Amino acid sequence: MDDADVVRAIEENSAELLMAMGAAGGGSQRVDDRAEWTIGGSPIDYHNAVVRASAAEVVAESLAELKKHDVPGTWHVGPSMPISADDLTAAGFVPAGSEPGMAVRIPDLIAPRAVPGLSVTRVQDDEALAVWEATLGQGFGEGEREARWVASVYRKLGYDDPWQHYLGRLDGVPVATATVYLGAGVAGLYFVMTVPEARRRGIGAAITYDALRAATTEYAVLESSSAGRPVYESLGFREHCTVNLYEWAG
Numbered sequence: 001m002d003d004a005d006v007v008r009a010i011e012e013n014s015a016e017l018l019m020a021m022g023a024a025g026g027g028s029q030r031v032d033d034r035a036e037w038t039i040g041g042s043p044i045d046y047h048n049a050v051v052r053a054s055a056a057e058v059v060a061e062s063l064a065e066l067k068k069h070d071v072p073g074t075w076h077v078g079p080s081m082p083i084s085a086d087d088l089t090a091a092g093f094v095p096a097g098s099e100p101g102m103a104v105r106i107p108d109l110i111a112p113r114a115v116p117g118l119s120v121t122r123v124q125d126d127e128a129l130a131v132w133e134a135t136l137g138q139g140f141g142e143g144e145r146e147a148r149w150v151a152s153v154y155r156k157l158g159y160d161d162p163w164q165h166y167l168g169r170l171d172g173v174p175v176a177t178a179t180v181y182l183g184a185g186v187a188g189l190y191f192v193m194t195v196p197e198a199r200r201r202g203i204g205a206a207i208t209y210d211a212l213r214a215a216t217t218e219y220a221v222l223e224s225s226s227a228g229r230p231v232y233e234s235l236g237f238r239e240h241c242t243v244n245l246y247e248w249a250g
Contacts, residue, residue: 001219007241010101010221011078012184014243015051018076022047024153028065034058040069041153044146045247048073052080056087063091063248072250078243085246093246099223101241102232106187106212106220110236112205115170120210123165126155132167135174140193150191154179164214168194168207176203178211187215189222205231 001009019038023029027041027048036052039062048071050062059075066073074096075088085095123132129151137147157163161182168176175198181188189212194203208231212220223243224232 003240006103006219006221007079007101009184009186009219010103010223010241011051011080011243013181013186013188013221014076014223016183017181017188017190018047018049018051020157021150021153022049024156025149028069030065035061037062037065039065039073040071042149043071044142044149045072045074045249046141046245047149050075053083054081056083059083059087059091059093063093066248066250070250073248075246076243077246079241085244088246091248093248096245096247098242098244099225100229100239101221101223101243102229102237102239103186103219103221104235104237105218106215107218108236109209109212109220110234112209112235113202115202115206117171118168118175118203118206120166120168120176120207122214123167124159128167129154129159129165131174132165132177135167135195136177136191136193138193138195140177140191164211165191166207166211168203170198170203176207178207180211180215182215182217185217186219186221187212187217189220192228204228205235208232209235 022038022041025041027038030037035058037050039048133147133151137144164180166178176194179191
């Protein structure tokens with residue numbers, strides 16, 4: 001894959017995941033030559049997502065759809081989306097930061113230091129997902145509210161590929177989560193979280209490494225938070241693009 005292929009895979013993997021989760025949540029799906037979005041399937045703005053657009057008119061159309069469903073939403077503006085910040089802010093969307101799109105060849109992953117007492121297992125059923133949900137809710141995004149919604153759609157989507165969910169336990173106690181989504185020819189990494197009391201021990205790096213080494217693709221991709229970026233760089237990830245976020249709070 002050249003750099004353009006990697007950037008395209010970063011955008012497409014994230015778009016596939018958001019569209020699939022939104023559909024499982026009961027969202028309104030739009031996929032045509034002008035736009036791709038999922039709106040109304042989630043109470044969380046990030047997951048009511050516009051992931052592709054080719055015309056400025058789509059901004060107003062997406063806002064109307066958000067108002068129709070009475071939900072907040074987010075535009076995920078990657079390198080392939082020719083929509084300006086002015087178009088979005090004029091409609092009432094506000095800048096909500098940016099996420100570096102990062103990638104690494106899985107054979108080139110740098111092994112992190114071992115974490116004594118840590119075990120990483122794949123979630124295979126509803127009982128294990130309930131533990132995964134309770135763990136994620138302790139420190140990711142909007143906490144229990146977001147974890148509850150994410151787990152509800154994962155139950156509908158099932159536990160077979162392309163969905164791979166992982167739970168990390170430290171001395172038997174659940175402390176970390178991760179999801180790998182296989183799409184666009186790559187392994188996308190999502191929902192990496194370590195509970196606050198177990199952070200700064202290398203657990204996030206360890207569960208990331210174990211989850212991705214189990215993937216069957218050549219490349220792994222992700223969109224990182226500012227806090228997570230140093231962890232991913234230590235594993236060999238490097239930035240290939242930026243995805244800018246614009247939110248409408250409703």
